[in-house]
Amino acid sequence: MGRRALLLLLLSFLAPWTTIALRPALRALGSLHLPTNPTSLPAVAKNYSVLYFQQKAFAARHLHICVIQLNHYKTPLVDHFGFNTVKTFNQRYLVADKYWKKNGGSILFYTGNEGDIIWFCNNTGFMWDVAEELKAMLVFAEHRYYGESLPFGDNSFKDSRHLNFLTSEQALADFAELIKHLKRTIPGAENQPVIAIGGSYGGMLAAWFRMKYPHMVVGALAASAPIWQFEDLVPCGVFMKIVTTDFRKSGPHCSESIRRSWDAINRLSNTGSGLQWLTGALHLCSPLTSQDIQHLKDWISETWVNLAMVDYPYASNFLQPLPAWPIKVVCQYLKNPNVSDSLLLQNIFQALNVYYNYSGQVKCLNISETATSSLGTLGWSYQACTEVVMPFCTNGVDDMFEPHSWNLKELSDDCFQQWGVRPRPSWITTMYGGKNISSHANIVFSNGELDPWSGGGVTKDITDTLVAVTISEGAHHLDLRTKNALDPMSVLLARSLEVRHMKNWIRDFYDSAGKQH
Numbered sequence: 084m085g086r087r088a089l090l091l092l093l094l095s096f097l098a099p100w101t102t103i104a105l106r107p108a109l110r111a112l113g114s115l116h117l118p119t120n121p122t123s124l125p126a127v128a129k130n131y132s133v134l135y136f137q138q139k140a141f142a143a144r145h146l147h148i149c150v151i152q153l154n155h156y157k158t159p160l161v162d163h164f165g166f167n168t169v170k171t172f173n174q175r176y177l178v179a180d181k182y183w184k185k186n187g188g189s190i191l192f193y194t195g196n197e198g199d200i201i202w203f204c205n206n207t208g209f210m211w212d213v214a215e216e217l218k219a220m221l222v223f224a225e226h227r228y229y230g231e232s233l234p235f236g237d238n239s240f241k242d243s244r245h246l247n248f249l250t251s252e253q254a255l256a257d258f259a260e261l262i263k264h265l266k267r268t269i270p271g272a273e274n275q276p277v278i279a280i281g282g283s284y285g286g287m288l289a290a291w292f293r294m295k296y297p298h299m300v301v302g303a304l305a306a307s308a309p310i311w312q313f314e315d316l317v318p319c320g321v322f323m324k325i326v327t328t329d330f331r332k333s334g335p336h337c338s339e340s341i342r343r344s345w346d347a348i349n350r351l352s353n354t355g356s357g358l359q360w361l362t363g364a365l366h367l368c369s370p371l372t373s374q375d376i377q378h379l380k381d382w383i384s385e386t387w388v389n390l391a392m393v394d395y396p397y398a399s400n401f402l403q404p405l406p407a408w409p410i411k412v413v414c415q416y417l418k419n420p421n422v423s424d425s426l427l428l429q430n431i432f433q434a435l436n437v438y439y440n441y442s443g444q445v446k447c448l449n450i451s452e453t454a455t456s457s458l459g460t461l462g463w464s465y466q467a468c469t470e471v472v473m474p475f476c477t478n479g480v481d482d483m484f485e486p487h488s489w490n491l492k493e494l495s496d497d498c499f500q501q502w503g504v505r506p507r508p509s510w511i512t513t514m515y516g517g518k519n520i521s522s523h524a525n526i527v528f529s530n531g532e533l534d535p536w537s538g539g540g541v542t543k544d545i546t547d548t549l550v551a552v553t554i555s556e557g558a559h560h561l562d563l564r565t566k567n568a569l570d571p572m573s574v575l576l577a578r579s580l581e582v583r584h585m586k587n588w589i590r591d592f593y594d595s596a597g598k599q600h
Contacts, residue, residue: 161234161248163256172234174257175225177204178265179211183220185271189589192277192300193223194258194292196285197463200225200232203285206401208565210280213582217589220272224261226254226288228462240461243503249465251288252514258288259296276592278585279303282560283536284471286528291515294523302525302588304581305541307560310528312473312539313511316518319476319489321538326391327482329533333394334414341387341417342483344431345380347424352376364425365432368447375450382450383431384484386438392559394533397569404442407569413437468498472508473539524548527584529577531557550584552577 161170177200183190191210195203204223214221225232228249233239240246258279266273279300281289286308293303311317331338351357358371361379371379389402390410397407406412416433439448467473472494477484495505528541529552536559543551554561556571562578 160260163253163260170234172227172232174227174232174261175200175230176261177201177221177223179214179221182215182218184218185275187593188218188220188271188275189585190262190265190272190275190277191217191219191221192258192262192279193221194254194279194281194285194288195224195226195229196281196283196288197226197229197466199230201230207280207282207563209563209578212566213578213585216582217585220269220275222261222265224258226285227257240465243465246462246465246502249462250470251291251466251511254288255292255295258292259299262299274596276301276589278588280306280563281308282306282563283308286560290526290528293526294515294520297523297525301592302527302585304527304529304585306529306563307531307534307536307540308528309473309536309539310515310541311518312536313517314474314508316512317539319474320478320481322475322535323388323477323482323484325533325535325538326388327484329391329394329410329535330387330414330483333408333410335418336420337410337414337417338483340420340427340430342479343420344383344427345485347427348376348380351424351428360425361428364428365435366447368449379450380485383435386435387483388535390438391533391535394558395561395564396556396571397567403438405438406441409437409441465502465504468494468502468504468506470507470510470514472506472511474508520549521545525584525588526550527552527581529554529557529560529562529581531555531559531561531574533558534560550580552580 160168161172162168191214193200193203193207193210200223207223210219210221213219227234228239228246234248235241235245238245262277266275277300279289279292280303281287283306286305287310289303290305290308290310293300312322327338330341348361351361352371352373358373361367362369362371365379390405390413393399393401393405394408394410395401395405399405413434416430416437419430420427422430435448439445463471472491474489474491476489477487479486491506491508499505524546525548527550530537530540530542531554534557541549541551542553545551552562553573554571554577555573557574557577561570561574562581566578
């Protein structure tokens with residue numbers, strides 16, 4: 084993995100949660116980590132149809148999980164903003180209309196992020212939970228270059244020429260064209276309000292979609308959407324500082340034990356016998372060499388970050404099978420930082436084992452794996468090298484990590500080496516306004532205080548219609564997950580507020596339509 088891969092993972096959970104620029108190696112930390120096989124999730128007590136639509140050809144088969152209709156439509160252009168090509172591609176999207184009402188109904192439109200759309204469908208239970216109340220059709224749109232929505236098929240990631248159309252702007256235009264297609268082809272949908280919903284990078288897209296296409300959607304719910312994690316809009320160290328706070332509050336001396344572990348690793352890795360001991364103590368699948376040590380530390384860092392993002396109040400299987408409040412469980416092993424290097428790292432292994440082996444099925448730990456392999460890591464790597472350029476840094480004082488400064492030149496050179504492109508760190512704020520967004524309306528920004536991405540999110544009301552909802556006991560887009568008996572009151576209140584805003588947007592839409600007629 085190395086430094087660059089850790090950075091990728093940080094940013095990748097945007098989504099989920101998901102590429103951070105602590106170092107070029109960290110550009111993946113943070114993406115929505117998807118399961119290896121998105122369709123192999125536990126079944127629920129529902130039958131549903133999966134349909135494929137491509138122009139006028141239909142095929143159907145039955146699966147398990149949600150009641151969804153799966154469609155392909157061959158209308159999105161590869162390039163919406165040029166006129167010298169008419170090349171199209173098949174974009175995948177899911178539709179569920181069990182509770183949809185043609186009279187007084189609505190359309191909830193999930194703005195897909197960096198992965199397979201079926202996984203997002205199955206992990207956005209909030210939309211399923213409120214569908215009946217809002218008389219809503221559910222639509223889950225897959226982001227270009229992810230899942231099966233590949234503009235150039237197997238050649239989509241061949242080089243920067245083929246990847247040139249992987250941008251948030253092109254993705255938003257895809258969504259706009261898809262909504263037009265739905266309203267044109269589904270009887271009863273033409274005159275219904277559409278609400279954009281997304282989490283992490285998908286939440287950013289939901290907010291930006293409302294900003295750029297206000298005539299397409301009446302409002303947006305942007306969950307855990309770090310739209311301000313760009314340039315110097317927020318301090319580059321805020322993300323890792325929140326991770327550290329999560330650990331510090333979850334157990335006495337927990338964050339300090341982690342802070343001291345880095346020097347312990349450095350000291351033990353100075354000799355061949357030390358490397359051999361580390362390999363055994365951490366139960367690693369492959370022997371460590373001196374060249375692996377930075378990779379090892381990045382992998383451990385990424386694990387702590389992942390735990391902060393999925394510190395849910397109940398057992399979950401979002402990234403890995405985990406217990407309720409997993410950081411508290413981890414911190415039970417990290418109560419005493421004032422021990423020998425060997426004992427400290429044995430404790431670190433016990434903590435890591437909670438994340439990687441809570442099921443007890445894993446025989447050794449692979450430092451090349453942290454979550455799942457269904458994420459579009461190639462696509463996200465490219466996006467993090469072009470427009471999704473998020474500064475991250477650590478200082479080892481305000482956080483529990485080794486010091487690393489934000490180095491745009493290092494990132495740029497690394498991106499040029501891999502893709503032949505250089506990042507444009509100011510483009511997102513130029514395109515979407517940065518903090519100058521008060522002219523927009525009808526966007527709810529929700530953030531959990533446990534979620535490190537909240538540091539780059541909107542956490543205070545901007546206007547009466549640009550509203551912040553804070554979830555004190557919430558990790559990464561907890562509010563978009565399906566309701567659970569162990570949900571804290573803060574997320575119940577957040578969902579209630581979100582539904583109230585959506586009802587108001589729907590009511591205002593129909594009131595306005597009635598006046599026009």
